[in-house]
Amino acid sequence: MSDKIACTHCHLEFSKDVMIQDGEHYFCCNGCQGVFHLLSDEGLDSFYDKLGDNKLAPPSSQFEDASNFDAPAFYQRFVSINNEGFSEVSLIIEGIHCAACVWLNEKALTNMDGVVATNINYTNNKAKIIWDDDNVKLSNIIEMIRAIGYDAFPYDASLQEVKANKERKDYYLRMAVAIFATMNMMTIMVAQYAGYFTGITPEIKHILNVGEWVLSTPVLFYSGWPFIRGTYYGMKTKTVNMDTLVATGAFLTYIYSIYITLTRSGEAYFDSVTMIITFVLVGKFLEVLSKKSVADTLDVMNKHLPTDVQVVENENIVTKNVNDVGVGEVVLVSTGERVAIDGEIVNGEGNFDESSLNGESEPIFKSIGDTIISGTVSIDADVKYKTTKDFAHSTMSNIVALLENAMNNKPHIQQLANKISEYFSTIILALAFFTFIGWLLYSSNFEQSFMISISVIVIACPCALALATPVATLVGLSIASKRGILFKEAVQLETMANIDVLVLDKTGTITQGKPAVVNEKIWTAFDKSLLNSLLLNSKHPIARGVQNYIFDDTLECFELESLNNVPAQGITAMYNGKMLAGGNAKLMHTIGIDIQSSSENSEFYFAYGGELLAKYELFDVPREDAKEVIAKIKKFGIAVIMLTGDHERSAKKVAELVGIKSFEYEMTPEGKALYIETLHKEGNKVVMAGDGINDILALASSDIAIAMGNGSDIAIEVSDVVLLNDTFSSLYDSFKISKKTFRMIKENLALSFVYNAITVPLAMAGFIIPLIAAISMSVSSLLVVGNSMRIKFGYKD
Numbered sequence: 104m105s106d107k108i109a110c111t112h113c114h115l116e117f118s119k120d121v122m123i124q125d126g127e128h129y130f131c132c133n134g135c136q137g138v139f140h141l142l143s144d145e146g147l148d149s150f151y152d153k154l155g156d157n158k159l160a161p162p163s164s165q166f167e168d169a170s171n172f173d174a175p176a177f178y179q180r181f182v183s184i185n186n187e188g189f190s191e192v193s194l195i196i197e198g199i200h201c202a203a204c205v206w207l208n209e210k211a212l213t214n215m216d217g218v219v220a221t222n223i224n225y226t227n228n229k230a231k232i233i234w235d236d237d238n239v240k241l242s243n244i245i246e247m248i249r250a251i252g253y254d255a256f257p258y259d260a261s262l263q264e265v266k267a268n269k270e271r272k273d274y275y276l277r278m279a280v281a282i283f284a285t286m287n288m289m290t291i292m293v294a295q296y297a298g299y300f301t302g303i304t305p306e307i308k309h310i311l312n313v314g315e316w317v318l319s320t321p322v323l324f325y326s327g328w329p330f331i332r333g334t335y336y337g338m339k340t341k342t343v344n345m346d347t348l349v350a351t352g353a354f355l356t357y358i359y360s361i362y363i364t365l366t367r368s369g370e371a372y373f374d375s376v377t378m379i380i381t382f383v384l385v386g387k388f389l390e391v392l393s394k395k396s397v398a399d400t401l402d403v404m405n406k407h408l409p410t411d412v413q414v415v416e417n418e419n420i421v422t423k424n425v426n427d428v429g430v431g432e433v434v435l436v437s438t439g440e441r442v443a444i445d446g447e448i449v450n451g452e453g454n455f456d457e458s459s460l461n462g463e464s465e466p467i468f469k470s471i472g473d474t475i476i477s478g479t480v481s482i483d484a485d486v487k488y489k490t491t492k493d494f495a496h497s498t499m500s501n502i503v504a505l506l507e508n509a510m511n512n513k514p515h516i517q518q519l520a521n522k523i524s525e526y527f528s529t530i531i532l533a534l535a536f537f538t539f540i541g542w543l544l545y546s547s548n549f550e551q552s553f554m555i556s557i558s559v560i561v562i563a564c565p566c567a568l569a570l571a572t573p574v575a576t577l578v579g580l581s582i583a584s585k586r587g588i589l590f591k592e593a594v595q596l597e598t599m600a601n602i603d604v605l606v607l608d609k610t611g612t613i614t615q616g617k618p619a620v621v622n623e624k625i626w627t628a629f630d631k632s633l634l635n636s637l638l639l640n641s642k643h644p645i646a647r648g649v650q651n652y653i654f655d656d657t658l659e660c661f662e663l664e665s666l667n668n669v670p671a672q673g674i675t676a677m678y679n680g681k682m683l684a685g686g687n688a689k690l691m692h693t694i695g696i697d698i699q700s701s702s703e704n705s706e707f708y709f710a711y712g713g714e715l716l717a718k719y720e721l722f723d724v725p726r727e728d729a730k731e732v733i734a735k736i737k738k739f740g741i742a743v744i745m746l747t748g749d750h751e752r753s754a755k756k757v758a759e760l761v762g763i764k765s766f767e768y769e770m771t772p773e774g775k776a777l778y779i780e781t782l783h784k785e786g787n788k789v790v791m792a793g794d795g796i797n798d799i800l801a802l803a804s805s806d807i808a809i810a811m812g813n814g815s816d817i818a819i820e821v822s823d824v825v826l827l828n829d830t831f832s833s834l835y836d837s838f839k840i841s842k843k844t845f846r847m848i849k850e851n852l853a854l855s856f857v858y859n860a861i862t863v864p865l866a867m868a869g870f871i872i873p874l875i876a877a878i879s880m881s882v883s884s885l886l887v888v889g890n891s892m893r894i895k896f897g898y899k900d
Contacts, residue, residue, distance in 0.1 A: 111139055169242040169249070180426070181257040182241070183495070189219050190236045193258035196248065198332075199228045211251050215239060229258055251336055274388045281326035281381040284318040288377050291315055305367060312364040315373035323357055327380040347528055352560040353379045359553060372554065375872075379561055409443045412436075415487060425494040437485045442477050445497040446488035453484025531563040531863070538867045551869070558866040562879050563859060572848050575891040579844030582894060587828030588837045595823045599790065599807050599838065600845035604782055605736060606775075606801070608793035609747035609757055610705075610723055612811055613831075616644050616794065618705055618723035620652035625717045632659040634709050634717075637683050640666050641674045646685070648721045649707050669693070671748035671771040673707075681712035688750065689769065691715065703752040726831040729761040735835050739842065742787075746775045746801070775801035792834060809834065843894050851887045858883045 107116040110131040122129040130139065171177065182192045196208055205223045208230070212221040217238030223230040232244060248255045291311050324331070330353070333346025353376050360371040414423045415433040425443045428434065433449060436442050442455075452470035457479045466482050469475055475488055478499035494500060535556045542552035576593045583590055590596060607613050635658045638650040663676040663683065672693065673686015684690060688698045691708050696715050700706055704720040733743055745766035747754045754768035767778060779801055782789050791798070791805035802808035802822055810822035811829050826833040862879055865871050871879070 169245045172241045172245050177241075177257070185233065189233050190241070191231065191233050192241065194230045194232060194255045195258050196223060196228050196230050196253050196255050198253040199223070208248060208251070208253060211247055212244060215244065215247060218244065230255070253336075271388075274384070277326040277328070278381070278384055278388060281322045281377065281384055284322045284326075285377045285381045288315060288318050288374050291318075292374055309364065309367055312360075312371045312373070315371060316361065316364055319357060319360075319373040319376040322377045322380050323353055326384055327353055330380070330383070348531060348560050348563060349379065349383050351532070352557045355553075356557055370550065375554075375557070383561075409441055412443050428490060428494060430490055430493055432490050433487055434490060435485065435487050436475075436481050438481055438483060440481055442475050442479050442481070442488075443497070444490045444494050445477050445492045446475055446490040448473050448475060448486055448488045451484050451486035453486060454482040456480040456482055527563070531560060534863065534867065535559040542869070554872070555866070555869045558869075558871045558875075559863060562862045562866045562871060562875075572851070574888050575844055575847040575851055575894065578891050578894045579840055579847075583837065583840050586833065586836055586840075587826065587830075588833050588840065589825040589827055590837075590841075591823050591825075595807055596841045596844050597848075598788070599824070599841035601788055602741060602790045602807065602838070603787040604742045604744060604789045606744050606746055606779060606782075606789055606791045606805065607763075608775075608791075608798050608801075609745055609749060609754065610644050611794040612792050613729050613745060613757060613761055613763075614723035614725050616723065618644050618648040618721040620648060620719050621704060621722050622702075622720035623652070623717070624719075627714065627716050629709075629711065629716045632661060633678065633683060633711060634685065635659075636661040636663055636678075637674060637676055637685050637709075640676070641668060641685075644723065645705055645707055645721060646674070648723075649685075649719050652719065671769070671774075678711075682710075684708075684710045687748075700750055700752075703756045705749050705753045723757075725757060725761050729831050732831045732835045733762050736838060739838060741838070746770050746778060772798070772800045776804040779804040809837065840894075847891055847894050851890055854886060854890060855883065858886075 108119050108122060108129055109116050110122070111128040115131055119129070122131060128139065182190050185191050199205060199208070209221045209223055212218050212232065215234075217235045219233040219235060221230065221232050234241070234244060245255050291314050294311060327350065330346045330350040334350040337347055356372050356379070357376045360373045360376065363371045410425060411422050412425055412428060413420050413435040414428060415435055420435060428444060434444065434446065438453075448469055448471050450471065452468070454466035455469050455475060456466050457476065469486075474491070475486070476499070477494075477497040538559050539552050539556035542555050543549060546552060576596060579596055580590055580593060610616060610618070631653050634653060635650060638646045638653075639660060640663070641647075661678060663678050665675075665677040667675045669675065669686065669690060672690035673684065675685075675690075675694070676683045682694065684694050685707060687706055688700045688708065691698045691710065694710065695713065696708075696710055698708065698715070702720050704722045707719045707721065708715060709717045709719075737743060742765070743763055745754065745758050745763045747757075747766070747768055748770050749768060751768045754766050758764070758766045767774075770778065775798070779789050779791060783804075783806075789805045790807045790809060791801050792809040792811070793802055794811040802810070807824060808822040809824045809826065811826050824837055826837070858879075862871065
């Protein structure tokens, strides 16, 4: 009696003592055991009923050991922890070549226990995966990806070009075989067509058919392998995709043509097999090149960051990887080098090019004490600076991370398109089947009915539908980032395109944020060191303006007690048992000082011990292009409203200067937020633009929050869009780009629907042959990509 038993999964027989026992099941290797449990967990164990007694090849072991992904060194370099305590990693999924591949991977991973979210960018195959490391390990996630027919490796910008070149070479070889066979096929086709008119013997015709058979075989099984592979894995996961349509059309035509050749009856269509594969393959390659041209933004930005820096340690210069540099270390940046980490200059001075961040070509002079930002370039000096952040939290790293996140997150309209395309291919196969039955009943001509149904399968293009949104979105985000506009999520392009109301803060948003004293009135002489000590504890632009006005080297700094920043009013403190108060008229009323304001400028009152000592009038000049930009925004049909904590006359003066008719004054932070909620209740979609801590509540209440680049860190943190270059024209550009992008998305979807609505019925009616269907399928995808590139018109760098 043999001691060999069969593996539960692959049915290959091995000695029992080398088998892996798992309950009542035996497996020949870990791969078979893993696939068995995968199918069981996904409810696909009916696969074994269909398999019967057939044997399978055991799973491939050519992959790198997945446990390497759990190594501490890997985690340190590629895995981060988000604000919610979950692990995040960016991976490149190898083997994705259509939208259905993205859907399959996202569905398989999201269904895993412990996986919180999965977003895969179709344009560059980059996946952002968030998971709970306590429930599932990264190695388990990698094994799932491999189990459904793909592979994954960590995203590393330095390796992406190598991978891209490898993919292009693979396409080149497959296309070269396909094109070579197709050109030779044309020679045989000429001989066949000539024979139709001059006469051709059955033997010669048979020889020509065999020649076409030989030429079409490598095209189908080598050049067309990506489509066959995609179909295979689609069948494993019960998914019908674009690959299914291409492979089914080509393979059925191939089998039918073999039957015709062997039986010597009717016409063979090996030429259609090669044409279908060749034209779709060329179309896919052009699509890859087009997607790469609009997906290079992240890689270009990553190249702006050096991987090593020169660190000063005990007066020696040592080279360190940027990830190993901590806060407080002194880094040397030489002339022409790019700053890798945010910091403050401690030695040297010179001009820095910040165009990679804000798009402005004018260099900025920096000296000791000034902040320098990662991604900028030292133009003419060797500078030493002390790092104020680590590499992962520096400005350019954050921008890359936010832009990457925006590219991965899908707008609502794309989610709808993905749902439609999910069922699209299944519907097309059903239509092709009914087309075949209908024509067969109508004409009783099997060959004609068969080729018409093949045309229906080949001409339908779910890829155009799936590409409609991501390519246009990526182009829009890329253009915005180059102009210093950072959308944190792609969905914000869609939301912003449908905005009704723009709400603007006054100080620092409409105005330059640098109010200057234009009038001073002192009722009682006082020690200005008292006022200076109070102003040092406020970051409000009005306070800074007064401080700049009174400052001189003789002023002292007193230690104050009970400091209290009163929102939208000012600041109070205690000194020598008496209250210091500095702020607007509302603050004075609060502490019991009656004031009648009459100025059209912003006012700052100063009181000590209940006595009013002085008043300073300040005016903050509006940004140079504010009036012009606001007029342009109004042309979009967007209502513009100004909210400010300043008094009525000052608010009215600024509003009139920039052309705003609707404004609210003496608004508290809570009042601004309540005002936006009122706009929401009236059915409006609201954008709020601000720059200060007092704008946070209003920013959080709006549909889209926009932070000016010079705003507070907290305002930037809660915002959806950041204007890095801090120009008012960028506000208009953000609206223009979002509206243009959303319009292109709708045009792309319309093109896709119109294409399929016209071509599929024409194919069903018998007016389109498979060759034309294959060409049309490729053209439709390229048309969508080409239309998306139109967003660039008018935005030349």
